[in-house]
Amino acid sequence: MTDTDPRVQLAHANRILVHQGVLDAFGHVSVRTAEGADRFLLARNMAPASVTPADVQEYDLDGQTGDPAPSYLERFIHAEIYRARPDVQAIVHSHSASVIPFGLSSTPLRALFHMAGFLVDGVGRFEIRDVAGDATDLLVRDARLGQALAASLGEAPFALMRGHGSVAVGPSLPLVVYRAVYAEQNAALQLRSLALGPVEALTAGEGRAAAATNAGQVERAWNVWRQQALRPEAVPTA
Numbered sequence: 001m002t003d004t005d006p007r008v009q010l011a012h013a014n015r016i017l018v019h020q021g022v023l024d025a026f027g028h029v030s031v032r033t034a035e036g037a038d039r040f041l042l043a044r045n046m047a048p049a050s051v052t053p054a055d056v057q058e059y060d061l062d063g064q065t066g067d068p069a070p071s072y073l074e075r076f077i078h079a080e081i082y083r084a085r086p087d088v089q090a091i092v093h094s095h096s097a098s099v100i101p102f103g104l105s106s107t108p109l110r111a112l113f114h115m116a117g118f119l120v121d122g123v124g125r126f127e128i129r130d131v132a133g134d135a136t137d138l139l140v141r142d143a144r145l146g147q148a149l150a151a152s153l154g155e156a157p158f159a160l161m162r163g164h165g166s167v168a169v170g171p172s173l174p175l176v177v178y179r180a181v182y183a184e185q186n187a188a189l190q191l192r193s194l195a196l197g198p199v200e201a202l203t204a205g206e207g208r209a210a211a212a213t214n215a216g217q218v219e220r221a222w223n224v225w226r227q228q229a230l231r232p233e234a235v236p237t238a
């Protein structure tokens with residue numbers, strides 16, 4: 001397999017997101033098998049830091065795979081967003097810590113710096129209690145919950161999941177990794193900035209212009225992050 005093989009790229013995305021602090025023992029990243037395809041690739045149920053190309057499974061949009069290895073319980077996040085959003089080619093679901101407060105608070109997550117300009121057109125908010133009551137384990141563990149999450153995401157590139165985490169979506173694997181990394185950084189910056197008082201966020205025009213510029217540079221981030229994440233000392237031995 002070469003570096004252009006989708007299973008290799010997905011394994012690299014897992015390693016990058018761990019190294020960048022977006023995923024840890026939990027969370028996952030997926031990619032469609034091809035532009036517009038109704039199937040997607042996702043690792044088997046395991047820690048993202050250890051994913052290799054051989055651990056990648058192929059799923060349909062009902063969240064089913066022929067691979068007997070255990071699946072992530074929350075594969076319906078991916079299946080139902082791909083069903084609802086033909087424009088989406090890749091998805092990251094994470095529990096990264098700085099984003100969590102914005103799922104709990106009425107203070108909106110806003111684009112505070114140019115690297116997160118993609119947030120300027122709004123962020124979805126998923127409240128699992130609206131569809132499943134107040135005693136769930138918060139996990140998106142079936143198609144109905146996945147559909148409700150996809151509806152909360154709407155046309156946005158990012159959605160908060162109250163008391164749980166977030167999803168980032170995008171038109172390519174490198175761009176969705178970029179978005180997941182900078183959404184987390186933006187949230188951390190906003191938490192720090194709010195301590196100083198009211199903040200000045202990007203305008204819609206600034207955010208869109210910055211997002212367009214950065215989308216053209218995304219391979220640079222992917223390549224350097226991959227290089228860092230795949231260094232021998234960065235790779236778990238498990």
Ligand code: MN
Nearest residue numbers: 027074164165
């Ligand atoms: Mn989760």
